[in-house]
Amino acid sequence: MNIAQNKNILIFLLASIGLIVFPHIANIPISFFIFFYFLLGWRFISIWKPTWLPNKLLVFLLTALGIALYYSEFQGIFGRDAGTRLFITALGLKLMEIKTGRDLYLITYLAFIVAASQFLYEQSLLMGAYILFVSCVLLATLVTINSSKPEALVALKTAGLIIVQSLPMAVILFVFVPRLEAPKWALFNEPRQTKMGLPDSMEPGSISDLGMSDELVFRVKFKGALPPPRQRYWRGPVLSYTDGKKWSQVSNMRFGRYLDKLVLKGQPYQYTLLMEPQNRPWVFALDMPAEFSQTLRRNAHYQLITQENPNIRAEYSLTSYTDYNTGYLTRTELKDTTQLPSPPSSKIDQLVKQLHGFDSPQEQFIQQLLNHFRKEDFHYTLTPPLMEENPIETFLFETRRGFCSHYAAAFVYLMRAAHIPARVVTGYQGGELNQTGDFLEIRQADAHAWAEVWLEHKGWVRFDPTAAIAPERIERGIDTDQLVPGGAISYAPTSAAAQEALNWLKQTRQLWSTIDYKWQRWVINYDNKNQASFLSSLGIADIKTMVYWMVGTIAAITALLSWILLYQKQKTIDPIMRTYNRFCKKLAKRGLIRGNSEGAKDFAARANQTLPEHASTINHITALFIKLRYGKNARPEDLALFNRRVGKFKI
Amino acid sequence: MNIPSLKKRLQLSRFFSGEKTIVTPITLNQRRVFILPTHRGLNFALLTALLLLIAFVYNNNLIYLLAFLLSSVFFITILHTYRSLAGLVLQEGQAKAVFAGEAAGFDIHINNPLTIDRQYLHIVLEEGQYLSVKALSNVTVTLYSATQKRGWHTAGTVTLSSTYPLGLFRAWSPIRFNLKTLVYPKPSALELPFPEVPSEQAQQGFSLKEGDEFHGLKSYEPGDPIKHIYWKAFAKGQGLFSKQFGGENSAQIWLDYNYAPGHDTEERLSQMCRWVIDAERLGLAFGFSLPGLKLPPDSGLLHTRKCLEALALF
Numbered sequence: 001m002n003i004a005q006n007k008n009i010l011i012f013l014l015a016s017i018g019l020i021v022f023p024h025i026a027n028i029p030i031s032f033f034i035f036f037y038f039l040l041g042w043r044f045i046s047i048w049k050p051t052w053l054p055n056k057l058l059v060f061l062l063t064a065l066g067i068a069l070y071y072s073e074f075q076g077i078f079g080r081d082a083g084t085r086l087f088i089t090a091l092g093l094k095l096m097e098i099k100t101g102r103d104l105y106l107i108t109y110l111a112f113i114v115a116a117s118q119f120l121y122e123q124s125l126l127m128g129a130y131i132l133f134v135s136c137v138l139l140a141t142l143v144t145i146n147s148s149k150p151e152a153l154v155a156l157k158t159a160g161l162i163i164v165q166s167l168p169m170a171v172i173l174f175v176f177v178p179r180l181e182a183p184k185w186a187l188f189n190e191p192r193q194t195k196m197g198l199p200d201s202m203e204p205g206s207i208s209d210l211g212m213s214d215e216l217v218f219r220v221k222f223k224g225a226l227p228p229p230r231q232r233y234w235r236g237p238v239l240s241y242t243d244g245k246k247w248s249q250v251s252n253m254r255f256g257r258y259l260d261k262l263v264l265k266g267q268p269y270q271y272t273l274l275m276e277p278q279n280r281p282w283v284f285a286l287d288m289p290a291e292f293s294q295t296l297r298r299n300a301h302y303q304l305i306t307q308e309n310p311n312i313r314a315e316y317s318l319t320s321y322t323d324y325n326t327g328y329l330t331r332t333e334l335k336d337t338t339q340l341p342s343p344p345s346s347k348i349d350q351l352v353k354q355l356h357g358f359d360s361p362q363e364q365f366i367q368q369l370l371n372h373f374r375k376e377d378f379h380y381t382l383t384p385p386l387m388e389e390n391p392i393e394t395f396l397f398e399t400r401r402g403f404c405s406h407y408a409a410a411f412v413y414l415m416r417a418a419h420i421p422a423r424v425v426t427g428y429q430g431g432e433l434n435q436t437g438d439f440l441e442i443r444q445a446d447a448h449a450w451a452e453v454w455l456e457h458k459g460w461v462r463f464d465p466t467a468a469i470a471p472e473r474i475e476r477g478i479d480t481d482q483l484v485p486g487g488a489i490s491y492a493p494t495s496a497a498a499q500e501a502l503n504w505l506k507q508t509r510q511l512w513s514t515i516d517y518k519w520q521r522w523v524i525n526y527d528n529k530n531q532a533s534f535l536s537s538l539g540i541a542d543i544k545t546m547v548y549w550m551v552g553t554i555a556a557i558t559a560l561l562s563w564i565l566l567y568q569k570q571k572t573i574d575p576i577m578r579t580y581n582r583f584c585k586k587l588a589k590r591g592l593i594r595g596n597s598e599g600a601k602d603f604a605a606r607a608n609q610t611l612p613e614h615a616s617t618i619n620h621i622t623a624l625f626i627k628l629r630y631g632k633n634a635r636p637e638d639l640a641l642f643n644r645r646v647g648k649f650k651i
Numbered sequence: 652m653n654i655p656s657l658k659k660r661l662q663l664s665r666f667f668s669g670e671k672t673i674v675t676p677i678t679l680n681q682r683r684v685f686i687l688p689t690h691r692g693l694n695f696a697l698l699t700a701l702l703l704l705i706a707f708v709y710n711n712n713l714i715y716l717l718a719f720l721l722s723s724v725f726f727i728t729i730l731h732t733y734r735s736l737a738g739l740v741l742q743e744g745q746a747k748a749v750f751a752g753e754a755a756g757f758d759i760h761i762n763n764p765l766t767i768d769r770q771y772l773h774i775v776l777e778e779g780q781y782l783s784v785k786a787l788s789n790v791t792v793t794l795y796s797a798t799q800k801r802g803w804h805t806a807g808t809v810t811l812s813s814t815y816p817l818g819l820f821r822a823w824s825p826i827r828f829n830l831k832t833l834v835y836p837k838p839s840a841l842e843l844p845f846p847e848v849p850s851e852q853a854q855q856g857f858s859l860k861e862g863d864e865f866h867g868l869k870s871y872e873p874g875d876p877i878k879h880i881y882w883k884a885f886a887k888g889q890g891l892f893s894k895q896f897g898g899e900n901s902a903q904i905w906l907d908y909n910y911a912p913g914h915d916t917e918e919r920l921s922q923m924c925r926w927v928i929d930a931e932r933l934g935l936a937f938g939f940s941l942p943g944l945k946l947p948p949d950s951g952l953l954h955t956r957k958c959l960e961a962l963a964l965f
Contacts, residue, residue: 080709101818102691105691105694105818109694109695109698112698112702112717112721113701113702116702116705116706116717116718117705119711119713119714119717120709120711120714123711123712123713128713128716131713131717132720135717135720135721139724139817142816142817142818142819143815143816143817145818146770146771146815146816146817146818147771148770148771148781148782148783149783158816159816162724162727162816162817163720163724165727166720166723166726166727167720167723169719169726170716170719170720170722170723171719173719173722173723174712174715174716174719177719179710179715312710523712523716524713525712526712527710527712558726558730561727561730562730565730565731565734566733566737596676
């Protein structure tokens, strides 16, 4: 019978193909999706109604329709989207024309390519597991094609077994096969859905509701101890220029080369930072980054900028010092960081005067200002009132409600009013410690703005006015678990039971994010750099040792598998026969080979003639064998005795 | 079993026609089973290469992983395919003699001594057939080989192969059994009367026709025609007896090569064969004469077979 018409095989193949294409629903235009599933459904029904299959003309028309569809959404011949669509359309059309076993194979191979294309869109652990399962079903289809009686369950079991046996070798190949850096062909640069990162300017007065998401921005794993929470400032863009409402970066960064030498003190923190894809080349290092890889550069604002595509998840090895001195102030910096759109109003002047801004040392004034925030009726809220006109004054003297940006902006403004160089620094603060994985997760909700003031002999020094008003924001961070559903910040637990449930939820989430972190770090991001560092940790430095290792482990796995697959057979024969065969083998050494049709008794008689000195043993063993194999009342002790006698039998 | 030398092992002919004929049974082991990828397997390797290329271009580790997984599957399938043949024990069975032009059937017993099912084995002599052998069981297949000439017919190499489980590799084992059978001459299509042999021979005591006259009973011997069995005596429980006909006056046939019509030896033998079959079918006793061989008149299967063998090997 033609295997291409076997119902079981077809059902299996079509079902697995339906599974493979399904996750593409989010990635291809819906018209392709419908076209494909229409063809699949048609083919499925045709299993029972073969006359419904399209004839040649209809297949031709369908192909034309497919091509038309492809051109209507034309996106070039190469590239991810175009390729995926092409393969899916081809797969759908090929389904209508299954004539021989060869077609079944072609379809299966196409399906593998479509399965792989899934990874170009999503690389999560769940997707990996799903594609693994689907590959198993596809292999099972091949098993059914090569079986006498296609049975779904048996085929799945066989395919699953083959996959399980292949996995160790695949992992070894994954670890050892050198990763080459592919040339960055513009052709394949796909626009990605990047998450909204930190903006490059801030306008606190125009925001009345700080939208906060728990979207992951980056993860940090420290080599040694973690810095204390109040030191966890992740430096982003520095905003020096203001028009009174909006704060933004200065474009002129050429003063970088005139900067004083950075003096680093205290304990270095070594860590790896795994940035999620984003649309700006900012790398949020712990303040102050000192050592970083070649692909990064530190700009004049001490912010790390990557030269690679930030759209791709990347990992960086960094070293930071929380204790540092930036030295003298350049002229450009002085100009930039004392800039004000217009002379401060009299109200502001009066406030500065009241806080002794003009007649006391700078640090004293800063303390006075922070005390002012603390003692006066200032509040920290994520939903402040709008301040369209004169946002600084409105905030300082009227509303007195705001979040970090409001405080940082007002603080810097007052510093500049007192002729002290100051600037706003944005970035992230804090991060949640994942207990299971021992790494920090920094989410979008951890976005923060603080101030930097230049002090004589100390350089740029960080001051966080938000810490003065809401120290728990700095010490504990925002509890995103509670933030997301309610929308408001809450620092206090509601009830014990609720807390316990939340803790449990939190633990589960932490466990999952640990697994996800490891997946991202060790699987998705296993590039040539990570590979080199991992292999050198195993003591593999050059390519030759690597090849030895790879070949060696693969040979070991092959040997083990061969043993499992091929050697087990001896164990499985009838135990009586096995022992008797052993007995025969021993006699065969003396040239006594039992003929095919020679009975045990005849053989024993012949053996006795050649080996009269062993006659009694041979007879006993033969008698036991006959009793065990053909006798009615053989007991388990007989088998044990039989085994023993054969074991001791020596000639 | 002697192990072949390295030179013998590397001979190309081993791959196609198998090793020298060896006394059966034959256990399939690593020396007898060969494996190569099929076309589909090569395409699978191509697929893996394509996936690797995609992984390289997009720097996508999961596609790398999938490609590596598929290459491992490819590799491990070698072991699985080998396992689908390894350990099977093959033994040749009986072969029946045939007339030239018929297909000779050879029985092959396949024994599976292991606990794994053997799926979708393909066994080929001249035409192939598919079979499966369940764990710890035996299967007998009959393979046919077309015959053309009388005499000893030797069938070629039997090839047992399997592409289980994925069809990416084909494991095969060419086995040269000692498949031999005797081929009788093709019986002539002409229905000629039995030859009339001149009287010198008749004077020797044999007449041309078998008499219908009942002559007596003799105890049954294997080969006596069934219709000559004296069933009445058997029904009474007196044992098996054969009725004998003929006697002085009863006619007997004498099949003589010299009197067989035909242009050449083969045609004559063919005619002789026809007569022998006809005589056997009619249950007649007949004498048989070839140059250099003379068989006294007799009847029965044994006698017929002796005659046919003589014809086949003449």
